[in-house]
Amino acid sequence: MWSYRKRLDHDLVRWRDAGWITPEGESAIRRDLEAGVRTLGLANALAILSAVLIGFAVMSFVAANWQDMPRILRIGMLMAALWASYGFAGMLARRGMTGFAHAAILLGVGIFGGSIMLISQMYHMDGNPADAVLLWAGGALLAGVALRSNPSLAFAMVLVVYWGVTEALRLDRVFWPFLIPWALASAAFYWQRWRPGLHLSGLALTGFIVSLGYRLNDGHAHGLVVAAGLGVMAAALAGERLKPELPALWSGTLNYGLIIALAGLWALQFFEDPTLDVFILLAVLALALLIGAIFWGLKSGNRGALWLGYAGFSVEILAIYGKTIGTLLNTSLFFLVAGLIVSGLAAVAYRLHRQDEPNAATS
Amino acid sequence: MIGKLIEKLSVKSWLAIALVALVQTVALASMVYGRVALLRDGREIVAEVIPVDPRDLFRGDYVILGYAFGRNQVPVPEGTNQGDKVYVTVREAAPGQWEVVSTAADYKQPSDPANVVLKGIVDYVYQAQGEPPKAQVRYGIESYFVPEGTGKELEAKVRDKKISAVLAVGATGNVAIKALVVDGERIHQEPWF
Numbered sequence: 437m438w439s440y441r442k443r444l445d446h447d448l449v450r451w452r453d454a455g456w457i458t459p460e461g462e463s464a465i466r467r468d469l470e471a472g473v474r475t476l477g478l479a480n481a482l483a484i485l486s487a488v489l490i491g492f493a494v495m496s497f498v499a500a501n502w503q504d505m506p507r508i509l510r511i512g513m514l515m516a517a518l519w520a521s522y523g524f525a526g527m528l529a530r531r532g533m534t535g536f537a538h539a540a541i542l543l544g545v546g547i548f549g550g551s552i553m554l555i556s557q558m559y560h561m562d563g564n565p566a567d568a569v570l571l572w573a574g575g576a577l578l579a580g581v582a583l584r585s586n587p588s589l590a591f592a593m594v595l596v597v598y599w600g601v602t603e604a605l606r607l608d609r610v611f612w613p614f615l616i617p618w619a620l621a622s623a624a625f626y627w628q629r630w631r632p633g634l635h636l637s638g639l640a641l642t643g644f645i646v647s648l649g650y651r652l653n654d655g656h657a658h659g660l661v662v663a664a665g666l667g668v669m670a671a672a673l674a675g676e677r678l679k680p681e682l683p684a685l686w687s688g689t690l691n692y693g694l695i696i697a698l699a700g701l702w703a704l705q706f707f708e709d710p711t712l713d714v715f716i717l718l719a720v721l722a723l724a725l726l727i728g729a730i731f732w733g734l735k736s737g738n739r740g741a742l743w744l745g746y747a748g749f750s751v752e753i754l755a756i757y758g759k760t761i762g763t764l765l766n767t768s769l770f771f772l773v774a775g776l777i778v779s780g781l782a783a784v785a786y787r788l789h790r791q792d793e794p795n796a797a798t799s
Numbered sequence: 800m801i802g803k804l805i806e807k808l809s810v811k812s813w814l815a816i817a818l819v820a821l822v823q824t825v826a827l828a829s830m831v832y833g834r835v836a837l838l839r840d841g842r843e844i845v846a847e848v849i850p851v852d853p854r855d856l857f858r859g860d861y862v863i864l865g866y867a868f869g870r871n872q873v874p875v876p877e878g879t880n881q882g883d884k885v886y887v888t889v890r891e892a893a894p895g896q897w898e899v900v901s902t903a904a905d906y907k908q909p910s911d912p913a914n915v916v917l918k919g920i921v922d923y924v925y926q927a928q929g930e931p932p933k934a935q936v937r938y939g940i941e942s943y944f945v946p947e948g949t950g951k952e953l954e955a956k957v958r959d960k961k962i963s964a965v966l967a968v969g970a971t972g973n974v975a976i977k978a979l980v981v982d983g984e985r986i987h988q989e990p991w992f
Contacts, residue, residue: 506990511831515824522820526813548823555827557861559834560976562942564920575823582815607882 441469480535484587487539491546495554507558514551521547525583541585548575566606569599570617577621586630593621593636600644610651614644631684638692646699658703665697691740694729698722698748706755715759716770722752723774727781734785837975841967844915845980847895848962862943862953862979864964868899868917871925871935875902883921885936886972890914895963906972918972938974940966953986 448465451457457465494517505513525540549572555561556568573595580589600614618640625633649661672690676683701722705715726749733742753771760770849865868889875885886906889897890913900914909916919936926932943964945953965977965985978985 511827515827518823518827519820522816526816529812544820544823548827551827552830555830555834557944559831559838560943561834561939562937563939571826575826578822579819582819583812603882607880609880 483539487543495550661700668693687738875934
């Protein structure tokens with residue numbers, strides 16, 4: 437929401453200057469935007485929260501007070517609550533209260549999950565809890581897709597991640613089936629063209645790939661993680677060339693690839709305890725990658741890459757300092773060499789920038 | 800958080816809403832039906848329960864139940880991993896005392912009608928040097944939920960007494976708890992629905 441406002445702010449000024457909209461039109465748009473943000477943004481957020489709270493309240497009340505009821509009545513109550521919340525969602529949507537309708541859909545998804553747990557409890561089912569979470573995720577995904585409800589889709593992804601993590605821990609190995617529901621939820625996000633959801637997908641997959649480094653090859657597969665990260669970055673760069681109409685997708689992919697590659701490099705440097713030569717080589721690689729990210733961020737306007745580059749650079753420097761402290765000669769030498777290289781790069785960047793500037797001014 | 804919304808609700812959307820509610824209802828109903836069918840049609844066996852920790856039998860409002868055929872001494876085939884499904888054949892050595900006869904990775908109809916096959920999931924595998932692997936196996940019958948606030952009362956009843964679980968075993972090895980037996984008395988047995 438906020439990013440949309442900021443972008444619209446920029447665009448409005450540009451459109452007015454270009455003469456595409458009148459000043460009256462601009463102020464009307466701004467008024468509309470203000471009103472929308474104030475009433476709907478907060479109200480919808482509160483409605484989502486209230487759906488979560490009411491869901492919990494209903495479930496705990498029912499669970500605590502229903503031992504005297506026969507099982508059939510309890511099951512009937514759960515199903516009635518399920519239908520009531522979806523029906524309520526339909527009514528709200530019909531009145532144009534779409535935000536509240538989404539909250540009601542989320543409440544329905546919550547009741548579905550609560551029902552799974554209460555039925556398990558009713559029949560003393562003590563199987564694999566992860567199966568119940570997967571069933572719940574399936575219900576959330578169905579509601580998200582069929583009713584075009586992004587909050588439900590986001591919740592489905594959260595459940596899928598929870599499922600994948602518990603199964604990986606329980607089985608104590610890489611849990612590849614995670615990728616199937618992950619792909620389904622990600623496809624739904626893409627289909628909805630919902631960027632926050634795609635970021636959720638990116639984060640989930642990043643975590644999965646980084647975890648491979650600690651799982652495969654007896655927990656020493658970080659080189660593979662670095663390669664995967666670089667591969668993702670290369671794919672993003674190639675994608676940008678081939679399908680330039682999706683810039684946000686490619687810049688996001690590039691940044692997640694960068695995170696993956698850095699996580700692998702950090703594990704190699706600080707988790708694997710390499711010899712000093714190898715460590716220096718890895719540190720130089722990591723710094724080069726980060727400087728590359730900063731360059732790329734400045735050049736292409738990818739602010740994510742820019743900030744990742746700056747933040748990663750600081751963390752890397754601090755980590756190197758922490759690791760090599762005590763071997764003072766090496767530390768100071770390393771920083772001296774790194775400093776010289778970076779200042780050389782700064783000089784090159786300055787020149788490039790100077791060359792670009794007149795071009796930009798004339799075009 | 801709130802992106803593209805349901806714009807105008809038409810008949811199609813009501814259909815979508817009904818579809819979501821219906822599919823979720825069917826999912827819940829099939830959970831219940833599967834369990835009821837197992838309880839109704841499954842072979843009934845009574846197995847003695849080993850308290851996992853006698854002082855902490857009732858944690859919250861459910862009982863943790865241990866069984867002789869589940870605790871860390873179940874021999875499993877070589878190469879069995881944590882999380883694998885196993886089919887454990889058990890036989891009643893003395894009333895209520897079921898012992899492991901054999902374990903297999905696939906379901907096989909027991910040749911001896913006195914034997915019962917139970918489906919379980921391997922919790923941990925232990926393997927001492929030069930010995931066949933042994934495992935702790937869970938069957939999904941290790942928790943028994945009691946009405947809120949009655950845990951302590953039941954605990955007093957159970958102290959120093961033998962408890963058994965009445966189990967229903969399905970045709971493919973699925974197991975469900977029907978009731979608990981404390982001192983020969985069935986407690987908390989509910990109608991199936």
